[in-house]
Amino acid sequence: MKLKDKAVIITGGAGGIGSGMARAMAKEGAKVAIVDLNEEQGNAVLSELQEISPDSMFIKADLTEREKLHEIVDTVVEKYGKLDVLVNNAHASRQVNFEDTTQADMDFSFDTGFYPTFYLMQSAFPHLKESKGSVINFASGAGLEGQKTQTAYAAAKEAIRAISKVAANEWGEYGINVNIISPIAMTPGVEAWSKEHPETFEAIVSKVPMKRWGDPEKDIGPIAVFLASEDSNYMTGQTLMADGGSIQIR
Template identity: 65%
Template sequence: MTKRLEGKTALITGAASGIGKGIATAFVKEGAKVAIVDLNEELGNQAIKDLQEYQSDSIFIQANLMEHEQLAGIVKKVAEHFGKLDILVNNAHASRQNSIEATTKADFDLSFNTGFYPTFYLMQAALPYLKETKGKIINFASGAGIEGHANQASYVAAKEAIRGVSRVAANEFGPYGINVNLISPISNSPGVEKWASENPEYYQAVLSKIPLQRFGEPESDIGRVAVFLASADSDYITGQTIMVDGGSIKLR
């Protein structure tokens, strides 16, 4: 049986752990070769060892995505290593929680410099390669942005900016046969576990509003949807935000 991503190559940011690693694992199990990009060298090296059990050609690139001038070089390195680039997954994002009253420019700088700008610059740098392969871009939205969660101003601003620019990219890149979609997940991850331990009441409140009554799993829930969006099965879908959140938000 042919694997859905056989022969495909992917660049995935923030893939040393959590959702990014879950997506990378789902991809390699479907035959893709992946380059995972992450700041954490220790976790990145461990992640690539795990992935190489399924795909020996996968690689880890240690990088700080806040160094925006380096991003085009990362894309070039991945494309040259694999000979092409089929899939770009912009998963990485860091932020701090603060009320609007307490939010500072530094909060916005962190969120935009790790989330929005890398997403934008990596799409820009990947475009020539994705034109050649009629590739796929998967970006990340958030229910916090869609619903405007309290104490998330800087994160929400960056996430909604990502949604907006992804819709523009879908319109601009569509004529080249490139699909651009977003996943808005609720998932277990190290970040969520930390957040849950620090905000147990908020965690329970979020959990209680999930119709399926659980947080998603990075590989089996989020990763499988990413496989669909990265495969030929999604060729006629672009510019969409896919809610992978157990039914928490129903977009209209």
């Protein structure tokens, strides 16, 4: 029970990597608050979580409403009396060639990924300072390698990495660690896409040294648990590649 009684926020927790991390953390004793716009799916995941961790909760929120983001942190602290871990997982974007990327495309990516990460970190800071807590943010190979059609997504993901490193340097003295996961995982969206484009999918999988995409709970979840636990207390500002060896940072 590495996360026993820790209070955790996970954005985008109603599906994919978010719900995988939520299950993994709940099984380690965490009280998990999943945040998502999809109420039906969020409540379905909550039912699963409450069988493992009865105090878990679902918060319906539109992360593009910046002025309301602090309410997420306030709600969690009011319920649990503290906040130990903030996981900024939610992010959406459109795939467009560089020359066709519009301001609207850039705004959509930053409004759903970068800005929620930034403002939630600011709102969470005083509470994480009290708990000597953790922030887990998300990067992507799209930004690390400059993948085609990912201009807006890559830009936002690298911006998230940048502010994560700044916060790691500034908040380290308070015992707060800030780290980043860069994953590859088989989510429902990826699975649907793989069935529509089987040849492209197989070509991508063949380039992964471990020859498979990760499982949100079994492969990404334990890394999130590690970063949220006392085991990672002396690690901050790092990007952990949970991608089967696809990108090897030097």
